[in-house]
Amino acid sequence: MFEGLRMFMTALGDFMSLRVIFDVLWSTQLGIIVGMLPGLTATMGVALMTTLTFQLPTNNAVLILMCMYIGAIYGGSRSAILLNIPGTPANAATAVDGHPIARQGRAGSAIGIATTGSFLGSIIGMFMLALFTPIIGNFALRFQSYEFFWLAIFGIVISGNLTAPKDPLKGWIAGFLGLFVAMIGMEGIHAYVRFAFGSVELSAGIDLIPAMVGAFGFAEILMIMKYPVVEVIDTKIDHVIPRPMEILRYWKSIIRSGVVGTFIGAVPGVGEDIAAWVSYDLAKRSSKNPEMFGKGSTEGLLAAETGNNSAVAGAMIPVLSLAIPGSAPAAVLLAAMFIHGVRPGPLIMIEAPQFVFHVVAMVFMATIAMFVLGLSLVKFIVKILQVPRSKLMPIIFVLCVIGAYAIHSRIFEIGVMVAFGIIGYLMREMDYPVAPMILGIILGDILDKNLRRALVVGDGNILPFFARPISLVLFLFVLFTLVSRTRWFRSAMGRIGSGIRSLFGRKRNGES
Amino acid sequence: MNERQMQRADFITSIVLIAFGVSVLVLSIQMPRLENKNINPYTVPGIVPGFLGAIITLLALILFVRALRQRGFQLGITRQAVSNIVKNEMIIRLFLTLALCLVYALLLVGWLPYIPATLIFVFIFVMIFEYQWGVPLFKQARTVLMGIVEATLVSVIVAVVFEYVFLVKLP
Numbered sequence: 001m002f003e004g005l006r007m008f009m010t011a012l013g014d015f016m017s018l019r020v021i022f023d024v025l026w027s028t029q030l031g032i033i034v035g036m037l038p039g040l041t042a043t044m045g046v047a048l049m050t051t052l053t054f055q056l057p058t059n060n061a062v063l064i065l066m067c068m069y070i071g072a073i074y075g076g077s078r079s080a081i082l083l084n085i086p087g088t089p090a091n092a093a094t095a096v097d098g099h100p101i102a103r104q105g106r107a108g109s110a111i112g113i114a115t116t117g118s119f120l121g122s123i124i125g126m127f128m129l130a131l132f133t134p135i136i137g138n139f140a141l142r143f144q145s146y147e148f149f150w151l152a153i154f155g156i157v158i159s160g161n162l163t164a165p166k167d168p169l170k171g172w173i174a175g176f177l178g179l180f181v182a183m184i185g186m187e188g189i190h191a192y193v194r195f196a197f198g199s200v201e202l203s204a205g206i207d208l209i210p211a212m213v214g215a216f217g218f219a220e221i222l223m224i225m226k227y228p229v230v231e232v233i234d235t236k237i238d239h240v241i242p243r244p245m246e247i248l249r250y251w252k253s254i255i256r257s258g259v260v261g262t263f264i265g266a267v268p269g270v271g272e273d274i275a276a277w278v279s280y281d282l283a284k285r286s287s288k289n290p291e292m293f294g295k296g297s298t299e300g301l302l303a304a305e306t307g308n309n310s311a312v313a314g315a316m317i318p319v320l321s322l323a324i325p326g327s328a329p330a331a332v333l334l335a336a337m338f339i340h341g342v343r344p345g346p347l348i349m350i351e352a353p354q355f356v357f358h359v360v361a362m363v364f365m366a367t368i369a370m371f372v373l374g375l376s377l378v379k380f381i382v383k384i385l386q387v388p389r390s391k392l393m394p395i396i397f398v399l400c401v402i403g404a405y406a407i408h409s410r411i412f413e414i415g416v417m418v419a420f421g422i423i424g425y426l427m428r429e430m431d432y433p434v435a436p437m438i439l440g441i442i443l444g445d446i447l448d449k450n451l452r453r454a455l456v457v458g459d460g461n462i463l464p465f466f467a468r469p470i471s472l473v474l475f476l477f478v479l480f481t482l483v484s485r486t487r488w489f490r491s492a493m494g495r496i497g498s499g500i501r502s503l504f505g506r507k508r509n510g511e512s
Numbered sequence: 513m514n515e516r517q518m519q520r521a522d523f524i525t526s527i528v529l530i531a532f533g534v535s536v537l538v539l540s541i542q543m544p545r546l547e548n549k550n551i552n553p554y555t556v557p558g559i560v561p562g563f564l565g566a567i568i569t570l571l572a573l574i575l576f577v578r579a580l581r582q583r584g585f586q587l588g589i590t591r592q593a594v595s596n597i598v599k600n601e602m603i604i605r606l607f608l609t610l611a612l613c614l615v616y617a618l619l620l621v622g623w624l625p626y627i628p629a630t631l632i633f634v635f636i637f638v639m640i641f642e643y644q645w646g647v648p649l650f651k652q653a654r655t656v657l658m659g660i661v662e663a664t665l666v667s668v669i670v671a672v673v674f675e676y677v678f679l680v681k682l683p
Contacts, residue, residue: 055678169578173529173571176564180536183561190546192557195539218613225609225641226602390641391658393609394634395666401617402670406680411622414683418617422610429513430521448560455554 004130007354011361020060027064028369029377031071033384036079039224040396041088042072042272043216043328050209050336051403058340063362065336069329070122070312070366073272074374077114077305079385082107090272090311093280093304100296108238108378113298115240115374116247117254117305122367124258124306125265125313129320130360132266134353137321140346145454146464150474151268152179152447155324155439157481159269163433168485170432175269178440179447181206188449201412208335208441210404210413211420215434216328217400218421221393223428237379250299253283254306261307265314269439271327272308272315279307313363320344320356324443328435331442339407522575523584529572536565605641612637626682630667635659 015021027049034045049068053061076087081098094114101110143151156179160171184195185205196202247254257279264275283303284293293300315326316333323345325331337344342355349356404417424434458464465471483489513521540562545553579585597603612633620629638659643652674680 052678169571169575173568173575176568176571180561180564180568183564187557189555190549190551190557192544192546194543194557194561221613222606222609226606228601228605388642390638391662394637395662397613397616397637398630398634398666398670401621402674402680402682405621405683406674406678409681411683414617414621418614421613430525431513431518451560451563452555455559456552460554 004134004357007357008130008360008364011354011357012364014059014358015063015361015365020063023060023064024067024365024369025373027067028071028366029373029381031068032075032078032370032373033381034068035072035075035077035091036087036381036385037387037392038079038083038085038087039220039389039393040072041216041220042069042076042090043212043332044220044396045069045072046329046332046336047209047212047216048399048403050332050339051213051406054336054339054407058337058342059358061340062333062337062342062359063365065333066359066362067366067369069333070309070363070370071373072329073308073312074115074118074122074305074370077118078111078382081110081114082382082385088272090276090308091304092273093276093307094301096280096294097297097300097304100294101298101301104296106238108240109242110301111237111378112240112242112375113247113301114305115371116242117257117302118309118374119367119371120247120254121258121261121306121308121310122313122363122370124255125262125310126360126363126367128259128262128310129313129316129363130357132317133320133356134349136317137346137349137356140322142470143346144468145450145457146468146471147474148446148450149454149465150471150478151322151324152443152450154474154478154481155268155443156436157478158267159436159439160433161481161485162267162270162274163435164431167431170430171436174427174432174434175436175440178437179444180440181211181437182441182444183448188445189452201410206416206441207408207413208438209332209339209407210416211441212328212332212335212438213400213404214417214420214422215424215427215438217396217403218417219424219428219434221397221400222421222425224389225393237382240375240378246298247302250302253287253299253303256282256286257303257306258310261310262314262317264307265311265326266317268318268324268326268443269328269331269435271329271435272311275311275314276304276308280304316359316363320348320359321346323446325439328438331438334442519579519582519584520587521584522582523579523587526572526576526579530569530576533565533567533569533572537562537569538565540565608640612640621683627667627671630670631663633663634666635663638662 031042031045034040035042045068046065049065053064056064072088073090076091077094077098079085079087080091080095081102084095084099086092086095098110098114101107101113156175157172160175161168164171182205185203186193193203260282261275261279264270264278265272280300280303283299284290287293287297287299289297289299311327315330318324318326319330319334319337321344323334323343325334334344342352400417401414404413405411407413427434427437454465466475540558543556543558545556616629616633620633623629624632639656642655642659649656671682675682
């Protein structure tokens with residue numbers, strides 16, 4: 001505990017230079033702007049920023065990406081409140097109560113409440129990041145190939161399940177397609193080139209960053225340009241800084257949203273959007289005034305914003321401890337760490353424990369910057385929302401092209417970006433979530449190596465996949481996730497539930 | 513997309529995905545077993561892609577059966593439906609954006625030097641979506657001028673930043 005605190009203070013000390021503080025301020029502000037503009041998502045911002053920072057020293061680059069991530073997830077609340085259009089998918093729940101508050105003429109208060117909620121959520125997430133990363137990392141040291149195989153499958157299945165709640169089948173298809181994409185190119189055991197069809201470029205595999213820039217950048221440009229221009233409302237901003245009592249009244253809701261948001265963020269491939277909705281839903285269920293939700297409830301707005309920002313830190317827990325991203329932007333951060341030569345995973349607490357606390361310090365600095373910038377310069381920054389999309393989108397596409405090209409200086413990567421942009425667009429149109437596919441691209445290599453390794457170790461025996469305790473638990477999780485979405489399982493559960501209820505009902509009647 | 517269109521789209525995508533899954537499976541089975549290298553037979557390169565191909569086929573089959581039940585095979589392609597799509601403003605905007613981006617990314621970059629390629633792309637993009645045909649040019653001089661200024665600034669700034677700050681050799 002004290003060791004962790006000491007390392008955190010040392011890490012914070014490492015960052016105390018004017019240059020670093022300047023980096024934190026501009027990147028967080030840029031993150032807020034990126035998040036605020038509908039269509040520019042956190043994932044796209046972090047992916048483009050990775051291409052701009054790959055020449056910087058590791059800690060500075062990851063710090064800038066972290067600031068971009070936290071700033072963007074918070075920034076999306078601005079357009080959710082002012083325009084009723086969530087700036088990033090993570091802020092959809094924010095719009096439900098944030099916009100009604102703005103329409104009551106209290107746009108400034110809504111921004112203030114959202115900022116405070118995001119700040120508190122991020123701080124709760126940060127504590128849990130510092131607490132759980134070492135614990136999970138140490139636990140994962142017991143993982144062998146069998147467990148990593150199930151972890152990869154579990155990641156795909158749970159991510160597909162939660163990112164496509166209406167139709168999980170499409171989520172799973174997206175995830176397995178992502179795993180397939182990772183199979184393209186030279187494999188890691190015998191250096192055999194798969195699915196390259198003689199192309200030298202393809203034999204190096206599909207790089208994650210151009211794929212993400214395409215799937216989250218180019219696809220979004222197509223989506224946005226498709227719709228005719230929406231009217232920009234010029235809302236008056238009243239006082240922004242919230243009254244402490246207005247926030248503290250809901251301390252239970254804040255802590256619950258923060259903890260729930262962090263846990264959901266930590267589930268592989270399930271990001272801030274789901275965290276915000278679940279926090280919002282839980283707050284509504286346990287609120288004293290649930291009827292106010294959707295009509296401008298401060299509690300609802302706080303819960304949504306606390307939930308999504310705590311998920312940011314939550315998403316970093318599996319990145320650091322298992323090398324499995326908790327959300328789409330965290331997937332880019334993971335890729336960026338690999339580019340910079342950091343190897344996250346179970347060994348990180350042995351090889352580079354300091355790095356974990358550097359990340360905690362980064363979250364802390366980004367959170368403070370977000371809070372300060374979020375409460376200042378509001379009127380000026382909101383003006384950026386008035387820039388027409390026809391002027392903004394070509395610039396974004398120019399950045400997508402040069403960003404995809406810059407990391408390896410290969411024209412081929414531009415083609416990859418364009419291809420994934422079109423695939424990403426089609427997926428969105430047909431309700432296939434993109435996040436499981438991206439998770440698949442990362443998990444593919446883990447799956448490939450560990451399945452084969454496990455088969456070699458067991459000499460073809462598949463029993464250990466189900467007989468080892470942790471394996472068995474992961475397998476049961478996968479099975480439960482798959483089965484729980486089938487119709488017969490739900491009707492059976494419904495019948496059991498009503499049976500139990502009627503049993504208790506009868507007892508109670510009998511007693512009375 | 514409405515529910516009906518989604519059912520049709522699911523029907524078509526499920527067939528594409530089944531074909532894809534089966535081809536992955538077949539290609540994986542055909543992959544060399546590297547016996548001459550005396551490798552452990554459980555590490556042959558085709559084993560994991562084959563497993564994935566099988567799962568994709570299975571999931572796509574479920575989607576196919578579901579689309580069949582929802583009568584997604586009634587595609588409803590009529591002359592009227594096609595002409596409605598062609599005239600739809602959103603579809604036109606989509607294809608214009610797509611065409612502009614593809615020409616820039618796949619043709620202009622690499623064929624022209626980076627700055628002129630980007631300048632042309634940004635200017636034409638802004639003009640296509642902002643210039644109003646039928647309104648005389650002198651009334652829209654500001655729009656055109658702003659387009660030129662934006663295109664010049666973007667292309668020069670991006671080029672300078674990447675070339676001299678990030679030391680990337682531009683395409």
